[in-house]
Amino acid sequence: MKILIVDDFSTMRRIIKNLLRDLGFNNTSEADDGNTALPMLKTGKFDFLITDWNMPGMQGIDLLRAVRADEELKTMPVLLVTAESKKEQIVAAAQAGVNGYIIKPFTAATLKEKIEKIFERIEASK
Amino acid sequence: MNIEMARELVTCLERGDRNGADEIISEISRIKNSELFQQIGKLTRDLHDVLKGFEIDSNRLSDIAVTGIPDAKERLNYVMKMTSDAATKTLESIEEAMPVCESNIADTKAMHDEWIRFVSREMTAAEFRTLSKKISAFLGSAKESNDKIKDKLNEILMAQGFQDLTGQILTRVIKLVQDVEDSLIKIIKISKSEELVPYAEKSAMELEGPQIAGKESASAVKSQDEVDDLLSSLGF
Numbered sequence: 001m002k003i004l005i006v007d008d009f010s011t012m013r014r015i016i017k018n019l020l021r022d023l024g025f026n027n028t029s030e031a032d033d034g035n036t037a038l039p040m041l042k043t044g045k046f047d048f049l050i051t052d053w054n055m056p057g058m059q060g061i062d063l064l065r066a067v068r069a070d071e072e073l074k075t076m077p078v079l080l081v082t083a084e085s086k087k088e089q090i091v092a093a094a095q096a097g098v099n100g101y102i103i104k105p106f107t108a109a110t111l112k113e114k115i116e117k118i119f120e121r122i123e124a125s126k
Numbered sequence: 127m128n129i130e131m132a133r134e135l136v137t138c139l140e141r142g143d144r145n146g147a148d149e150i151i152s153e154i155s156r157i158k159n160s161e162l163f164q165q166i167g168k169l170t171r172d173l174h175d176v177l178k179g180f181e182i183d184s185n186r187l188s189d190i191a192v193t194g195i196p197d198a199k200e201r202l203n204y205v206m207k208m209t210s211d212a213a214t215k216t217l218e219s220i221e222e223a224m225p226v227c228e229s230n231i232a233d234t235k236a237m238h239d240e241w242i243r244f245v246s247r248e249m250t251a252a253e254f255r256t257l258s259k260k261i262s263a264f265l266g267s268a269k270e271s272n273d274k275i276k277d278k279l280n281e282i283l284m285a286q287g288f289q290d291l292t293g294q295i296l297t298r299v300i301k302l303v304q305d306v307e308d309s310l311i312k313i314i315k316i317s318k319s320e321e322l323v324p325y326a327e328k329s330a331m332e333l334e335g336p337q338i339a340g341k342e343s344a345s346a347v348k349s350q351d352e353v354d355d356l357l358s359s360l361g362f
Contacts, residue, residue, distance in 0.1 A: 011213035083336040
């Protein structure tokens, strides 16, 4: 399982990376916005995307839409981890096809719970 | 003009004293003129004060624009750098301490499992000798590894100093913003009499970043639970 972590703040990427390692996901890569993330995703090496919303360059919601619009990537599970917490935004992310939505600041337990839930759903739908 | 002067004027006119009457009339108009001059003087002073105030405000504003804002930008960049450095330092220390902890946990668990076998007399003499060596080695290295963890915890502790320093810088920047606000409001009040109203409504989709306590948007959720409830209401 290879996971791409996208956030413009390196400390947040590092926190998520450490939390993921604690959950047993050792294979992670990082990108600092959608523009750098998308070509990385298109290499086909990733199984899971965790992205922030508000980033310079391409934002998380646009990255999500680009992923859903791409024939090769459209089934990839995407988890948004963001400080954006307005209902309109959560609904927009849901409509764009997000698999999970975590608001910052978050806990290790929340991240674990959402990731597990996403995988449970994927297993159930197989 | 008072009643005495009026009476005196009538008396002068009755006795045909033109010069006396003229004098009283000029005295009356002198009094009237001095009141008018006082009024004009007051208006001039008010106008002068307003213009001076305007000048002070616009000088203050240009001072803020020329030195204050660039200075504030530098300060805020410095705050960004300090918070970033502190977070990086903290994460580095955690990443260095974590493997030491993990290895301590694993070693302790392994030795404890074997110790239980020893206490339950399930261990051969040869196995016990191996365990004994392991315990010796572990105890020998325990101080070193705990010292390392303690060092890292101290580094994390020291890294929190950023809070104090950035707080002081932010307080100064907040003061500057307050000055700009005050000067702008005064200038707008001088040039306009209408109520100050915010220019435009925000779009619901505009990104806001973290909600600030006491300033939350009406449609912002308050917890992860609310996010989960909203998503589950949408069939997630």
